[in-house]
Amino acid sequence: MRVVIIGSGNVATHIAKALNEVNIKVSQVWSYHYENALLLAGQIDAIAIADLSQIDVTADLCLIAVKDDEIANVARVLKNFSGVIAHTSGSVSLDVFENLTKNYGVFYPLQTFSKDKNVDFSNIPLCVEANNPQTLDILKQLAHQLSTKVVEVNSEKRKILHLAAVFACNFTNHLYALADEVLKANQLDFDIIRPLITETANKVQNALPANVQTGPAIRNDNNTLIKHEELLIKQPEMLQIYRLLSNSIKKTR
Amino acid sequence: MRVVIIGSGNVATHIAKALNEVNIKVSQVWSYHYENALLLAGQIDAIAIADLSQIDVTADLCLIAVKDDEIANVARVLKNFSGVIAHTSGSVSLDVFENLTKNYGVFYPLQTFSKDKNVDFSNIPLCVEANNPQTLDILKQLAHQLSTKVVEVNSEKRKILHLAAVFACNFTNHLYALADEVLKANQLDFDIIRPLITETANKVQNALPANVQTGPAIRNDNNTLIKHEELLIKQPEMLQIYRLLSNSIKKTR
Numbered sequence: 001m002r003v004v005i006i007g008s009g010n011v012a013t014h015i016a017k018a019l020n021e022v023n024i025k026v027s028q029v030w031s032y033h034y035e036n037a038l039l040l041a042g043q044i045d046a047i048a049i050a051d052l053s054q055i056d057v058t059a060d061l062c063l064i065a066v067k068d069d070e071i072a073n074v075a076r077v078l079k080n081f082s083g084v085i086a087h088t089s090g091s092v093s094l095d096v097f098e099n100l101t102k103n104y105g106v107f108y109p110l111q112t113f114s115k116d117k118n119v120d121f122s123n124i125p126l127c128v129e130a131n132n133p134q135t136l137d138i139l140k141q142l143a144h145q146l147s148t149k150v151v152e153v154n155s156e157k158r159k160i161l162h163l164a165a166v167f168a169c170n171f172t173n174h175l176y177a178l179a180d181e182v183l184k185a186n187q188l189d190f191d192i193i194r195p196l197i198t199e200t201a202n203k204v205q206n207a208l209p210a211n212v213q214t215g216p217a218i219r220n221d222n223n224t225l226i227k228h229e230e231l232l233i234k235q236p237e238m239l240q241i242y243r244l245l246s247n248s249i250k251k252t253r
Numbered sequence: 254m255r256v257v258i259i260g261s262g263n264v265a266t267h268i269a270k271a272l273n274e275v276n277i278k279v280s281q282v283w284s285y286h287y288e289n290a291l292l293l294a295g296q297i298d299a300i301a302i303a304d305l306s307q308i309d310v311t312a313d314l315c316l317i318a319v320k321d322d323e324i325a326n327v328a329r330v331l332k333n334f335s336g337v338i339a340h341t342s343g344s345v346s347l348d349v350f351e352n353l354t355k356n357y358g359v360f361y362p363l364q365t366f367s368k369d370k371n372v373d374f375s376n377i378p379l380c381v382e383a384n385n386p387q388t389l390d391i392l393k394q395l396a397h398q399l400s401t402k403v404v405e406v407n408s409e410k411r412k413i414l415h416l417a418a419v420f421a422c423n424f425t426n427h428l429y430a431l432a433d434e435v436l437k438a439n440q441l442d443f444d445i446i447r448p449l450i451t452e453t454a455n456k457v458q459n460a461l462p463a464n465v466q467t468g469p470a471i472r473n474d475n476n477t478l479i480k481h482e483e484l485l486i487k488q489p490e491m492l493q494i495y496r497l498l499s500n501s502i503k504k505t506r
Contacts, residue, residue, distance in 0.1 A: 214426070
């Protein structure tokens with residue numbers, strides 16, 4: 001199997017490296033910025049191409065991992081590509097490829113990727129979808145070589161997964177950042193709450209979050225809630241977040 | 254050293270067990286509900302007492318791990334206790350013991366405790382504070398036997414730590430719960446986002462959260478933000494949380 005990767009961001013990079021590790025050949029890399037394509041290609045013994053017209057049209061799969069708005073534009077110039085074309089986005093429908101190519105699908109890894117941090121792909125849910133059974137099989141087979149968690153998810157449910165991921169990952173990370181802001185303003189180091197962050201994530205690995213909620217809001221400990229609001233009196237935005245989330249927790253009591 | 258534990262909730266239970274594990278004698282346990290005291294005492298070879306007047310006044314330390322509002326009430330009936338009295342709360346000032354006893358302090362573990370989940374105490378930051386150097390030494394020595402992370406923190410900074418913990422732990426867990434709600438409403442299982450939750454927490458163990466923020470808000474990907482808001486149109490509270498946190502993330506760009 002030969003794969004062409006379109007994109008050089010976090011998702012493109014991590015997928016390309018994961019494929020390379022299980023000896024699936026990534027033959028070419030294209031990126032809007034040629035230097036980035038060169039950089040990624042160099043790490044996985046692939047060839048960086050400067051122009052999409054240079055794409056190896058006989059490769060088995062072309063994975064498009066670019067910004068959501070650019071997926072259709074890329075697909076439009078891959079008319080001569082004979083293999084499967086798939087994108088890696090959580091929120092773009094399968095239909096984006098309609099009338100642009102024959103065999104197409106989605107290959108969405110439900111994970112957060114950062115530039116300098118390696119991740120173990122074997123544990124990442126890979127959500128696949130395709131416009132016909134043969135294409136679905138190809139994507140599934142590929143996914144199974146990377147991960148033990150392969151799930152067939154349609155476009156509608158994938159959007160829901162992506163939304164849930166925003167709450168559980170992006171918003172969560174922002175709350176870590178707000179905690180860091182509070183600590184910094186008081187000359188306290190973020191390091192002191194790192195074990196708490198780990199344990200909070202660990203707790204829900206074997207339980208549902210609603211069943212392990214702790215803190216002043218779920219205890220209806222209004223004295224503490226008022227004290228905390230007083231501490232935030234000069235940070236109206238954080239105060240608003242504090243109130244909204246505390247009230248939302250209280251409603252689950 | 255002999256320790257008396259007042260309380261039988263999550264904090265009392267986990268501290269009592271941790272002390273027992275490093276062979277520090279917990280001689281007695283008292284709780285508002287005698288049956289709970291019996292249950293905890295039975296696990297650590299201690300004696301459950303039904304009345305606070307039965308307290309061993311010659312013990313070295315009395316740890317009060319009850320509701321914040323009850324700490325002073327408990328201390329008031331411990332007049333004859335000759336050892337150190339300390340509470341375990343994040344948000345109650347050291348002054349709560351003023352004029353009630355001679356040697357007093359705070360012994361605050363910065364962690365989230367759940368009933369059925371064991372935690373490794375060696376990694377938990379223990380925040381200590383006392384009204385005199387001798388008492389501080391006693392609490393520090395005890396803390397060092399349980400954890401490698403012992404920090405002297407005054408009441409003001411402890412309150413800040415507690416506030417930061419609400420953001421990084423309690424609110425974070427609630428966001429997991431909201432994600433679960435979205436998934437459940439669409440017949441998707443929480444299990445699919447568990448690896449994402451783990452990775453999100455892992456990422457900030459060696460980085461600051463503001464430096465590893467991902468997702469549509471930090472990318473200013475307004476198309477996705479609008480799509481997500483549309484998915485939440487029938488859940489006004491979640492929509493409000495989505496907007497507030499997304500806007501808050503955007504401001505950090």
